[in-house]
Amino acid sequence: MSLLETLNQDMKQAMKNKDKESLSVIRMIKASIQNESIKLGKDTLSEDEELTILSREVKQRKDSLQEFKSAGREDLVNKVETELSIVKKYMPEQLSKEELSKIVQETIQDVNATSKKDMGKVMSAVMPKVKGKADGSQIKEVVLQLLN
Template sequence: MSLLDQLNQDMKDAMKKKEKQRLSVIRSVKSLLQNEAIKHGAELSEEDELTVLNREMKQRKESLHEFEQANREDLVEKTKVEIELLKVYMPSQLSDEELQQIVKETIEEVGASNKADMGKVMGAIMPKVKGKADGGKVKQLVQTLLT
């Protein structure tokens, strides 16, 4: 089942159950995916869909951070719920052990030996873990392993 089919099914379910916030998030994501497809002039690949979902997740995490700094508890709770709702459509996240293994293998592949090689390592890793690991977490792990 494609992501749009899943969103349509979940949207119907949310309407029946009168889950307003879930319905709002689903509609938002569905709209963004459709706009992206129109922009590309073709149906989106799974990778393109994942890019849109990642962008939305990142945006909400940044908003959450801002709301927490501003002590806006009402918006913090709303954003946390939206993040949890979005996670349903994201691929499962890599465990710390799996991520560390991928980072170690990639460091060996590119022959990195110090922090100056970090850009090469990150460029090689990110396509491998796209949507499956947080970029900040990957960066931190690469920095640790390159010292």
């Protein structure tokens, strides 16, 4: 089942349950997907493109969360945390630290990286492999750790 079909089913369920927060977030995700498909001139997006949109939605909410926490806006922090948990339901299962380290280690060997100077090569090779399954900052941290 595609992401759009899942979102439609969940949207109907949220309407039946009168779950306004879930409904609002699902509608935002659907709007982002539809806007992207219009921008790309396609009727349907690939799974990879949908994953990119979901990753963008998660990143936006994480950034907002940091801003609201630093501003001391607890009311908005709670709202964004709820939205973030709803969006994460549609993301693929995240890689554990060990799985991510293994992938990064293999990639370092594949691109023959030896120092921090090769970080760009490693990151550009790792990102497509773990797209949507790991956070960019987490990947950066593991790459730096293994290149030291």
